[in-house]
Amino acid sequence: MDLQRTRQILGRGFSLRCPRCGTAPLFRGPFSMYPDCLSCDLRFEREQGYFVGAIYINYAVTAVTAIVGYFALDRFISISLAQQLILWSIYAVFFPLFFFRYSRSLWLTLDYMFNPEIPSDERYSRPRG
Ligand SMILES: [Zn+2]
Known part of the structure; x- marks a missing residue:
């Protein structure tokens, strides 16, 4: 696959x-996806439990940004450990909700890049007829 x-x-x-x-968009609501692409019929959830990988991505991004944020605030702003814990606990609750859609989209995109569908494979396209 080329860079472009x-x-x-x-x-x-x-x-x-x-x-x-x-x-076509992936999502019809804040947390609900279309099962297939409205334009090309690509199946988004290829199998049951397909988006577990997106949970890992969401968790990793949340943990890394919280840890980096903690050390950045500790370095540049002097707030207490209790204030840091409150701040990053709130962050750890709300950031994954914001990032939910992006983690699913990223998971689907990475899977599509490394494991492109075979057009005749029924798992990847909605059955026709
Ligand atoms: Zn499509």
């Missing part, structure tokens, strides 16, 4: 659009 194609697919992922066609 990789950038294009990642750009679609960050804009919460289908990684294959880039035209």
Whole structure:
């Protein structure tokens, strides 16, 4: 896969659009996805439990940003440990909610990049007819 194609697919992922066609949105609501692409019929949830990987991504991004944020505040702003714990506890509750859509989109995009669908495979496309 060439670099331009990789950038294009990642750009679609960050804009919460289908990684294959880039035209249709992934989400119909704040936390609900379309089962398939409205434009190209790419199946988003390829199997049961498919988005467990997105939970790992969400957790990793939340933990890394909270740890980096903790040390950055500790270095540049003098607030107490109790204030830090309150701040980062609140962050750890709300950031994953904000990042939910992006983690799912990123997971789908990465899977699409490294494991592109085979057009005749029924697991990846809605059955026709
Ligand atoms: Zn599509």
